[in-house]
Amino acid sequence: MWECGLKDLLKMASSSSSSSSSSSSAMVIQDRYDVFLSFRGYDTRTNFVSHLHDALLRNQIQTYMDHRLPRGEDISPALCRAIQESKISLIVFSENFAFSTWCLDELVHILQCKTRNGQLVIPVFYQVDPSHVRKQEGIYAAAFAKHEERFRDRMSKVQYWRFVLTEAANLSGWDSQVIRPDSKLVDAIVRDILRKLNHISSSDLRGLVGIGKRIEKIESLLCIDSLDVCMVGVWGMGGIGKTTLAGVVFNRLYSQFEGGYFLANIREESDRHGLNHLGNKLLSGLLEEAYLDRGTPFVVSNFVKNQLRRKRVLVVLDDVNNSSQLEYLAGDHDRFGPGSRIIVTTRDKQVLSDRVQAIYEVEKLDCDEALELFHFKAQRNNSLATNYIEMSNQVVAYANGVPLALKVLGSFLCSKSKEEWESELCKLKVVPNMEIQNVLRLSYEGLDDREKEIFLDIACFFKGDDRDDVQSILNACGFFADIGIRVLIDKSLITIMDNKLWMHDLLQEMGKEIIRQQSIKDPGNRSRLWNDDVYHLLENNTGSATVEGISLDMSKLDKDVYASPATFLKMKNLRLLKIYSSFSMDKHKIHFPQGLQFLPDALRYLHWDGYPLKGFPSNFVAMNLVELRMHKSRAKKLWSGVLNLDNMKKIDLSYSKHLTEIPDLSRAPNLESINLDHCKSLVRVPSCFQNLDKLVFLLMRSCRNLKTLPEVPGNMKYIDFCKTAAKKLPSSIWSLNQLETLMLDDCKYLNYLPTNACKLKSLKRLSLVCCTSLQKFQDLPRNITWLDLSDTAIEMVPSSIECLSHLFILDMRSCARLEGLPTTICKLKSLNRLYLSHCSKFKNFPEILEPMEQLRYLDLSRTAIEEIPSSIENLIRLGELRLDRCLNLEVVPNNIYNIQHLQLGLSGCSKFNKFPPLSGTCSLDELDFSGCNRLQVPDGLGCLSSLRILNLSGSKIESLPTSIKYLSQLSHLDLSKCENLKSLPGLPPFLQLLEAHDCTSLETVSISRTELVHGLHQYYLHIVELKYCNCPKLDHNSRTNIMVDAQLRILRMATMSSSILGRLFNHNNYQEALICICYPGNQIPEWFSYQSMGSSIDIKLPTGWYNSNFLGFALCAVVRAKVEYYSGGGLEFQCDSNFKTNNGESRQWKCTLRKSGWIVETESNELKLDDSDHIFQWYSCSFDLDVVKEKIKGNWSTSFYNHVTEAKFEFYPTHYDEPVDYLGVMKCGIRPLYAQVAESWTPAGV
16 A cells, blocks of 8 residues: 555545546536635634735735634535635645644645646645655654544545645645745745746637747746846747737736736837827836826936836837837836836847847747647637548648738638638639738838849749849849848848748748739739749740749740740840749740840849750840859850850859850859859860859869860869869869869779879868779878778778878778778777778778777678777777678677677678677677578677667577567567577567568467566657568467567557657657557457458447547458568558548548658568468557547547547558559458556457
């Protein structure tokens, strides 16, 4: 009894008093009181508790205090109800508290409410030692001595009182001996209760989806306990929920301040009534006095200033749109009293600069939150009928996390028919919702003319493009883009991620709608055009001087376009021309059968993938062009002669396979980047490259006919000459002090690097892959971090390599002549990864003469190495050592165990036969002995306490040591194709993956049920897969053991996944629990309550089948291979289900009962089924994401599934998502799982 927990004792105490505990525990208790006061009246009623009660009431905290004197032994039903209907119970432990059986029974009921309903309980130790309460010592010991004498025939009751006292005293609370005098203790308790009540109330915010975590972030920034005056900004785009969030925070925190005011809609109100009116309004609200607006400037008397400075206030300034408003209304921080808090909501981050202590950027709703909000506003429950689900998802995708859009569209579609929903969704693709647009457009209207142009260009052309490139283009348009883009960011109109420009879909739609409104009926008179409008313009030659920008995605064309030579003749102001293909350039093209007469001189940006002509029109003047991008063009030579290209910064002609010559670029002094990758017909480049002083990027990969490489200017940072036909490198390379990357892969004629290569002081990466003539290298730049010499003819590595102190990666794979490394390799203190695999002559790994702390990965696979030196232990942080298919390797040194958490791969080491003796505790993390035919598994395997993955597949082992069950961390055990294996001992209880298929001699499998139950609540395995396929000799007892093991694992996973579901989901760490177990057999276990022949099953579900105890479905199928089946790794099973209600509504669910994609990919992940029958058992914790949310929130009564009366399940195998006909489902079974059944389960036979 003393080892029982509180939860068990509460169950014991309540079991006799209620026959309907399961239903009552699910009841929602309506809170009538904020606080229930529990106390010993004799000690504290007229002093401390009286003062505490008054303070609670003064702070508008609804408090229940029983003013009656206790009568009789049992507490009254009214008192029990008061406890149940309170949010918080406040227990005042005083000197004589434990003498009162009334107080003790009251405490029992309080803790029952805590356990059942999650009620908060706060102990207050008033003039009593908390340890005396906790341990029943001192005066509390005397009280219990009396109780034991009085209740000697009911000692369990006394013992129970002891337990609840201990439990209550262990809770966090208040001690009068720590906080003195009583007045301070009362203040501290009241503040604590206010905080807790505000936290509780956040869960009552109906319709404010996802607001809890956002409120927490804002409140953490406010630092409520600090006495400093603090101002916090709440920043975000229009409609994102700034005002709502500020309002909720204000309501939650208001009672903790001496005054407060929410000044709403400042942008609009200041335009309408002026700032003086708003200032007087704020003062009136804070000082609770009337300040009349006499039209005079906002002047505050010293008396009023002093009043404000003495008052701790909470202020919200909502929708501030310029700094002067904030200065006028909030002034300096000393305007308000110590501890005051000011929250400012704004769309413009610049308003907040240098004024606030912190800024919270409001996050958009995630998909689940958005769907919930939309359903709430559409006045439908969270489980829509199937024919509305897809349309709801379309609305959510359109709104892209903006609450305003979800509310507007949800309210509009409320009570509309399916056909009306479809009509509105189609309309939204053409005409945006104006209520949403009007809110969003306020930020746009606050921009100046050039900022508006920048916004529209980004919306129509540059979303997702590099910020620096776009700024260069727009600066050339005269838009002052550096400051303009900064303004757009501050006003929440665009965002920057990875230096790319991004914009919310609704804002982009707003920008395009602004353009559409310029000329609704004639697109040719709009300033910017895209896709369909461009198609018609090209077909009909309807352009005009109004057009400034064109964007056409050719992959969205329905047919080829044939354009006139004069297509661009009227578009003299065209700045931006973007013709591209988002996924397929071969689908449809633009043709100019008669050529092209004209390109506008105003062009700043010319992006034309697949440009169809051999060159530009002869009259094209490219002096304004900033970026030329013509991927996969048909051009041979773009122009003749020399053009003035003062503004040109980037040229990309990659994959232009017909290009034979690059035009003269000598008058492009600002050119920074040239990309000529895969220009296979290019035979020469102009000598002017060397004079392009600002050139930093030059890419000429796979220019296979280019025999002479150009000399380059001194500011180069990145050069790619891979796969060129050059026999030598330009001499200018070796004087490039700023060069960071030099790519020379597959330069087959390159046979040496000059000695002055070491002068490249900034070089970080040098790649010489497949330079098959390169036999040696001398000194290299000392700052290099990545050196790739794979597939070269290198025979030796010079000892001078020790000078490369920054080297992080050394890759020498497939260096067929390399025999060893110098011992100076240990001097490379930054080396992290060393690749030597497939070096067929590599025999001797060097002695590691001193510790190498950074090396994490060493690959010696398929080398001729015969032994590993004992100095390997100096690789003290080595994480993975690959020795796979080292055919001469027989042993590894004993001190290999000294390397902590090592993953050791010895797959296919055919001579490896003995592992070093195991003793003590070894910390290997992974062992791969697959294909080690001579291997003997040591008896001391259990010493490998850290081992997670053990691969013995394809080995000749006959048994495993029983000590394997002690490998508590083992998650992956691969025994597949161990054809001599005859028996399996008890395995570790928390194994995630067991590959035991094709063990053709396996006869016995032992299962430890007690091990499976042990530690149930310590682990959560979201995927478990155990495979015993093609083990024909398994005896009957072993198959029964596997079946029982499967059922127990399913129940364990179901129970665990249900209990921690909310925690995983709320931390965005939710992964669906899935278990799959396969073994030979042809009968569905009796445990499955619904069974059927064939691949489908129809079931009738009883009333109330879907309730708070529901854990999901266990599934089973007998599968037969019609011919010998080899999956190649792609075998999956699908289970399609259809749930129906009495009124004809239905919902489909498709569950993939899949292989899980394990950490270690091995050949054994492929699965072969012979022509015998196999039983597959599965469990999926949730058959619908909505069910996950219902489990968390307890919305059982409103669930669609609560009304389901029948269901159909259909099983079928797939191979890489395609159904297969050579595997058949012969029988199937279903079992709904419930929590109370899981607790009392006993194994069932076949």
